[in-house]
Amino acid sequence: MDKKKIMDGVKLILEGMGEDINREGLIDTPDRVARMFGEICGGLHKDPADEISVFFHVEHNDMVLVKDIQFYSLCEHHLLPFYGKVHIAYIPEDGKVTGLSKLARVVDVASKKPQLQERLNSEIVEALMSKLSAKGVLVVIEAEHMCMTMRGIQKTGSKTITSGVRGIFRTNLATREEGLSLIKHM
Ligand SMILES: Nc1nc2c(ncn2[C@@H]2O[C@H](COP(=O)(O)OP(=O)(O)OP(=O)(O)O)[C@@H](O)[C@H]2O)c(=O)[nH]1
Numbered sequence: 001m002d003k004k005k006i007m008d009g010v011k012l013i014l015e016g017m018g019e020d021i022n023r024e025g026l027i028d029t030p031d032r033v034a035r036m037f038g039e040i041c042g043g044l045h046k047d048p049a050d051e052i053s054v055f056f057h058v059e060h061n062d063m064v065l066v067k068d069i070q071f072y073s074l075c076e077h078h079l080l081p082f083y084g085k086v087h088i089a090y091i092p093e094d095g096k097v098t099g100l101s102k103l104a105r106v107v108d109v110a111s112k113k114p115q116l117q118e119r120l121n122s123e124i125v126e127a128l129m130s131k132l133s134a135k136g137v138l139v140v141i142e143a144e145h146m147c148m149t150m151r152g153i154q155k156t157g158s159k160t161i162t163s164g165v166r167g168i169f170r171t172n173l174a175t176r177e178e179g180l181s182l183i184k185h186m
């Protein structure tokens with residue numbers, strides 16, 4: 001990331017607001033904000049699929065579900081946070097599974113950048129489908145968008161739910177319902 005460009009931009013925004021960029025409380029703000037963007041946009045220019053780096057073979061060809069994976073992302077329209085939980089289920093092909101933490105790493109890389117919830121959802125699904133060659137993948141994201149709560153339409157508490165369904169979760173209704181009910185009730 002070009003830290004200097006971000007710092008110059010932050011100074012311009014503050015000046016545009018009529019702030020005194022040399023007052024004590026703001027003097028280090030451009031530097032802080034640039035470091036912050038480096039951290040919260042750490043997924044930029046990375047491929048989420050690269051996070052799935054280890055594979056194991058187990059005698060398990062049924063569902064694997066990791067739910068309530070917390071994420072924080074940045075709405076690409078307003079640069080305000082949207083955040084919530086990702087639930088990931090997959091059905092391995094020939095017992096090919098990955099480490100559980102790798103699923104959360106995929107979520108981190110796909111979310112830490114200016115993003116849309118729908119794209120976040122499909123990037124996670126595609127990463128899993130391509131690397132695991134799974135029989136099926138189901139990803140559900142529930143999120144609160146601060147651009148809809150602290151500004152604009154101001155609907156505090158509203159939640160946006162997206163889902164991405166591939167393979168057997170798409171073709172077999174009972175499998176999809178099992179995944180969805182585990183996400184909802186456990
Ligand atoms: N589909 C989708 N829309 C989003 C997401 N995040 C923010 N938005 C929406 O993007 C839209 C941008 O609309 P614009 O009319 O260009 O911007 P705006 O004038 O600030 O709109 P308001 O938010 O309605 O005040 C808004 O409706 C946001 O709610 C997202 O992840 N997915």
Ligand SMILES: [Zn+2]
Pocket residue numbers: 075076077078079080145147148
């Ligand atoms: Zn927004």
